[in-house]
Every structure is written in structure tokens, then in C-alpha cells.
Amino acid sequence: MLRNRTLEQYMKEHLSLYIFVGVIFVTGVVFGAVMVNALSLEQKQEITRYLGNFFSIVTQGGLESGTASSIKESFTMHIKWVLIIWLLGLSVIGLPLILILDFLKGVLIGFSVGYMVGTLSWKGLLFAMVSVVPQNLIVIPLLIICSVSAISFSILLVKNRFISRKGTLYEPFMQLSGTILASGFMLIGVAVFEAHVSPVMMKWVAPMLITMPPS
Numbered sequence: 001m002l003r004n005r006t007l008e009q010y011m012k013e014h015l016s017l018y019i020f021v022g023v024i025f026v027t028g029v030v031f032g033a034v035m036v037n038a039l040s041l042e043q044k045q046e047i048t049r050y051l052g053n054f055f056s057i058v059t060q061g062g063l064e065s066g067t068a069s070s071i072k073e074s075f076t077m078h079i080k081w082v083l084i085i086w087l088l089g090l091s092v093i094g095l096p097l098i099l100i101l102d103f104l105k106g107v108l109i110g111f112s113v114g115y116m117v118g119t120l121s122w123k124g125l126l127f128a129m130v131s132v133v134p135q136n137l138i139v140i141p142l143l144i145i146c147s148v149s150a151i152s153f154s155i156l157l158v159k160n161r162f163i164s165r166k167g168t169l170y171e172p173f174m175q176l177s178g179t180i181l182a183s184g185f186m187l188i189g190v191a192v193f194e195a196h197v198s199p200v201m202m203k204w205v206a207p208m209l210i211t212m213p214p215s
Helices: 002-038 041-059 068-089 094-131 133-163 170-196 198-209
Strands: none
Touching (some): 002 094, 002 133, 041 094, 041 198, 068 094, 068 133, 068 170, 094 198, 133 170
């Protein structure tokens, strides 16, 4: 009962932040998708050639999978975002930078999915569903949770430093650090999935995409 009340109280206090951060991320996704239309013909052709080579590598089994190095590479890529958010949350000026990071993450995902769908139609959507979407179903909520926790601490830090010096920051700091640590453990699972499962799913879909349509 106490845990449920605590969770309910937490959600009431931070719901507006979750909505705000979520809107920032979705805005980034939309912006990234719109950016696809701003590419020049030469840029589209260059990306298309790169994707064609990548699909060929995947089909031929040349994509490294299931190794310690691939797991490490995937984990490092994701944990960097989380650690940067944590560090920014410990500073007074970190709040807007955290929002910028969330926006940029949305842009990257929106552009990746938008380009594949815009260039390859339903086949591009299918490839995005196996290469981009699965891991991000975990990664994006984790980044949003970490962002809200970091923003909350940053706001508390501003209040404590400039408005009221009452209270201690130890407990909020430990809560933020605990959230980051728990996210790190979950990202290990994401990295294992990306290293072992994603290459297999991409290998199933890639043969349909080797013949790239002209941009």
C-alpha cells in the first residue's frame, strides 16, 4: 500500500514533466521525418547506396552478431546518452541541454524510419520494425524516465541554490543515481538483444531490400 501511494504521488508530481519531455521527443521524431524531404537528390542517392551495401552485408552474413564486442558497442552507444543526462542533471544549466538531447534522439529515430519508409515504402517500414523499433521500445522510455529524474533534480538544485537553501539534496541525488543505475542494467539486456536477435531479424528482411528503388 505504501509503495503504491508513493508511486501515485510520484506520478502526480512528475506527470507534467513526463508529458513535456514526451512532447519534446515526439516533436524531434516529426522534425527528423520532415528532414528527409529536405535532402538533395545527391544526398538521397548517397544514403541509398550506403543502405544497399548494408543490406548486402547483412544478407551475406557479414554483420557481426552475438560477440562480446558487439554487445559492448551497443551498450556503450546507449549508456552514453544516459550518463550525459545524469551529468547534466547535476548542473544548474543542464535542464535545457537535457531537452535538446531528447529532441535530438527523436530526430535520429524520425529521420531513420522516415527515410526507410519514404524510400522503400512498406519494405522500409518492415526493416525499421526489426532494426530500429524493438530496442527503442525499451530505450526511449528509459531515456524519458532518466530525463525527468534529471530535470527534477536540476530544478531542485536551482531552488536550493538560489531560492531556498532548506533541505538536503542527498536523497534526491541518490534517487537520480539509482534511476540511472537501474537503467544501465536494463540497457545491458537491450545490448544483448541487439547483438543476438536484431541481426537475425534483419537477415530475414534484408534480401527483399537489396534491389533498391531509385530515389
